[in-house]
Every structure is written in structure tokens, then in C-alpha cells.
Amino acid sequence: MDASSRRSEDVPASAAGDDGRRETETERADRRWDELIQEVRVAQTGVQILFGFLLTVVFTPRFTDLGDTDRTIYVVTVVLGSTATGALIAPVSFHRIVAGRRIKPQAVVWASRLTFVGLVLLLGTLTSSLLLVLRVATDDSVVPWLVAGVVAWYLVCWFALPAWARHRHTTAD
Numbered sequence: 709m710d711a712s713s714r715r716s717e718d719v720p721a722s723a724a725g726d727d728g729r730r731e732t733e734t735e736r737a738d739r740r741w742d743e744l745i746q747e748v749r750v751a752q753t754g755v756q757i758l759f760g761f762l763l764t765v766v767f768t769p770r771f772t773d774l775g776d777t778d779r780t781i782y783v784v785t786v787v788l789g790s791t792a793t794g795a796l797i798a799p800v801s802f803h804r805i806v807a808g809r810r811i812k813p814q815a816v817v818w819a820s821r822l823t824f825v826g827l828v829l830l831l832g833t834l835t836s837s838l839l840l841v842l843r844v845a846t847d848d849s850v851v852p853w854l855v856a857g858v859v860a861w862y863l864v865c866w867f868a869l870p871a872w873a874r875h876r877h878t879t880a881d
């Protein structure tokens with residue numbers, strides 16, 4: 709019996725992964741894939757809804773009143789939303805294309821990278837969307853401060869806090 713077909717109860721304690729689980733490489737890849745897909749579902753739904761709304765803006769009467777700067781922000785926002793959608797859907801396509809090729813551990817790594825890129829692009833989409841909406845809705849003097857504050861909040865929630873927890877709770881052994 710090869711290592712990839714062993715069940716977790718057949719895995720010796722010395723083969724436990726970095727998180728202390730007693731699972732084979734295949735079981736670990738399956739678990740990590742399931743976790744990743746659950747995460748992607750959340751981000752994917754949000755970016756698709758936002759992107760859908762963005763696509764309708766160009767057809768509203770008020771769009772023709774936008775100045776050149778706001779139109780440029782809008783175009784950048786739509787492109788960011790489109791690329792974020794593509795990156796967050798990519799893990800599904802990646803899995804479908806490589807399914808059955810026995811490369812799930814590598815597929816998980818690539819899907820994880822695509823998801824991270826998608827989150828960065830989603831950050832850009834949300835930032836530029838907020839910038840556009842606030843430029844239209846409020847006084848221009850407060851917009852940079854409001855956008856900077858919200859972006860700082862996203863950075864803390866999405867990146868700084870997880871990085872801190874990873875550093876704080878990851879052991880050296």
C-alpha cells in the first residue's frame with residue numbers, strides 16, 4: 709500500500725503534519741481544498757454582486773454627468789472588479805482542469821495563490837468603488853480621509869490581524 713492511499717489511522721504519530729493532524733498528504737490536500745472552496749464562496753459571492761452593480765452604473769442617467777476623473781475611476785473599478793472575479797473563480801476552473809491527475813496538493817497551492825490575488829484585487833475594487841461613490845456623494849475634502857480609513861480597516865481585518873495571529877500562535881517546532 710503506498711503512502712497516498714493510507715488512511716489517517718494508519719499514519720504513525722511521527723508523520724503528523726505541521727498542525728499536529730495525523731493525515732496523509734492526500735487527506736491533507738482534500739481538507740485544505742474543502743476549506744479553500746468554502747472561503748472562496750464567501751469572497752466570490754461578494755465580488756460578483758459588486759461587479760454586477762458596477763456594470764449597471766454606465767446605463768444610469770447620472771453617468772453622463774460624471775467628469776473625466778470619475779469616469780476614469782469607474783473604468784479602473786470595473787476592470788479591478790472583473791479581474792477580482794476572474795481570480796476568485798479561477799480555483800474552480802483550475803480544479804476542474806486538473807481533476808483526476810493526482811496533483812491535488814499542487815492544485816491547492818495554486819488555488820490558494822489565486823484566491824489571495826483575488827482578495828487583493830477585491831481590496832482594490834472596494835477601494836475604488838468607495839472612492840467613486842464618496843466623490844459623487846460628499847464633499848471632496850473628506851473623501852481621501854474616509855477612503856484611507858476604510859482601506860486601513862480592510863488591511864487590519866484581512867491581512868494584519870491574520871498575520872499577527874499566525875505569528876503569535878505558530879510554534880517554531
